[in-house]
Amino acid sequence: MSEALDNNRAARDAVLARVRKALSKDGIDAQAKANADAYIAAHRHGPRPDMPADLRARFIIRATDMSSTVESIATLADAPAAVARYLDTLARAGGERLYSGVCWPEFANLDWGAAQLAIEPRPAGGEDRLGITGCFCAVAETGTILITSGAATPTASALLPDTHVAIVRAERIVSGLEEAFGHIRSELGRMPRALNFISGPSRTGDIEQTIVLGAHGPFRVHLLVVG
Numbered sequence: 001m002s003e004a005l006d007n008n009r010a011a012r013d014a015v016l017a018r019v020r021k022a023l024s025k026d027g028i029d030a031q032a033k034a035n036a037d038a039y040i041a042a043h044r045h046g047p048r049p050d051m052p053a054d055l056r057a058r059f060i061i062r063a064t065d066m067s068s069t070v071e072s073i074a075t076l077a078d079a080p081a082a083v084a085r086y087l088d089t090l091a092r093a094g095g096e097r098l099y100s101g102v103c104w105p106e107f108a109n110l111d112w113g114a115a116q117l118a119i120e121p122r123p124a125g126g127e128d129r130l131g132i133t134g135c136f137c138a139v140a141e142t143g144t145i146l147i148t149s150g151a152a153t154p155t156a157s158a159l160l161p162d163t164h165v166a167i168v169r170a171e172r173i174v175s176g177l178e179e180a181f182g183h184i185r186s187e188l189g190r191m192p193r194a195l196n197f198i199s200g201p202s203r204t205g206d207i208e209q210t211i212v213l214g215a216h217g218p219f220r221v222h223l224l225v226v227g
Contacts, residue, residue, distance in 0.1 A: 049141065060072075060143075060223075063143035063199075068143065068221045071085075071086065076226055080111055080114060080119075083165055098129050099116065100118040100119070101129065101163075102161075103120070104133050124159075128157075131156075132157070133166050135168055137183055138168045138174070139174060139176060140174065142199055146180050149193045160217075161218060163219065164222070166221065168225045170226060204216065
C-alpha cells in the first residue's frame with residue numbers, strides 16, 4: 001500500500017514538473033504562495049450559521065442527525081472497550097457479533113486484546129467487516145469527519161468495511177469547512193491526494209426516493225468522541 005502511494009505521488013510530481021516547465025516556472029514561487037495565502041486569509045466568508053461555543057455538543061447533535069451513532073469516552077485508552085460495547089449492541093439488535101477488524105497504525109498499541117478483539121493495523125481489504133480509523137478533524141456545523149489520504153491514514157479502512165468506527169478527538173472539532181481547510185493549509189503544507197468528507201453511513205435515494213444505507217460504503221458509522 002505504501003509503495004503504491006509513493007509511486008502515485010512520484011507520478012503526480014512528474015506531471016506537475018512538466019506543467020511548471022511549460023509555464024517557465026521553476027518550482028513553487030515563495031512570494032506567489034505567500035500572496036495566495038494572504039488572499040485566502042483576507043477573503044470574506046459567505047453567510048454562515050451561528051455556532052454555539054460548545055462545538056463538541058453541536059457536532060454530536062449533527063452527527064446523530066446524519067444517522068451516525070456516537071459515544072463519548074474520556075481517553076483514547078477507553079476506545080477498545082467502547083468498540084466492544086458497540087459491537088455487543090449490534091449483536092443484540094440481531095446482527096453478527098464481530099471480533100476482528102483493522103485499524104490505522106496510530107491505534108495499533110491500544111489494548112484490543114483486553115476487549116477480546118483481534119484488530120490488525122493494516123488497510124482494509126474486501127473481506128474485512130470492521131474498520132477503525134481516526135480523522136484529520138471534524139466539522140460541528142454538519143456532523144462531518146474529514147479523512148486525508150496517506151500511508152498512515154488508509155482511506156480503505158473507512159470505506160470498505162460494513163462497519164466504520166471513527167475516533168474523533170474533541171480538540172479537533174472545528175466550526176465549519178472553512179476552518180477545516182485552514183487547518184489543512186497550515187498543518188499539512190500541501191493538499192493531500194484525496195480528501196474524504198464522511199457524514200454518516202453511505203446512502204442513496206435513487207430508487208423511488210427510498211433511502212438505502214450502505215449503498216457505496218459502510219452500512220453504519222459509529223463515532224467515539226475522546227475528551
